[in-house]
Amino acid sequence: MKVLPIYSVKPYAPHKYHDNDRCTERNNIERENVRQGTGGRPLCDHCERLNREGK
Ligand SMILES: [Zn+2]
Structure with missing residues (x-):
């Protein structure tokens, strides 16, 4: 489900933010x-x- 946005400050990590708790990259x-x-x-x-699939 959609949650509060977070991102990684790790160098070379993809410069994206994540706001779904089922995203493996986020986790x-x-x-x-x-x-x-x-x-x-x-x-x-x-x-x-x-998010679009409502997951
Ligand atoms: Zn993500």
Whole structure:
């Protein structure tokens, strides 16, 4: 489901934000690299699809 946006500050991580708790990329972000918000980045493609499917 759709949740609050977060993004990863890890160098070389995709510069996207995530807002769906079923996104594996989101769930693989190491805790120390997680930041709240969008970071001014575009939404992750996978999250966008999950949101559109209502998952
Ligand atoms: Zn995502």
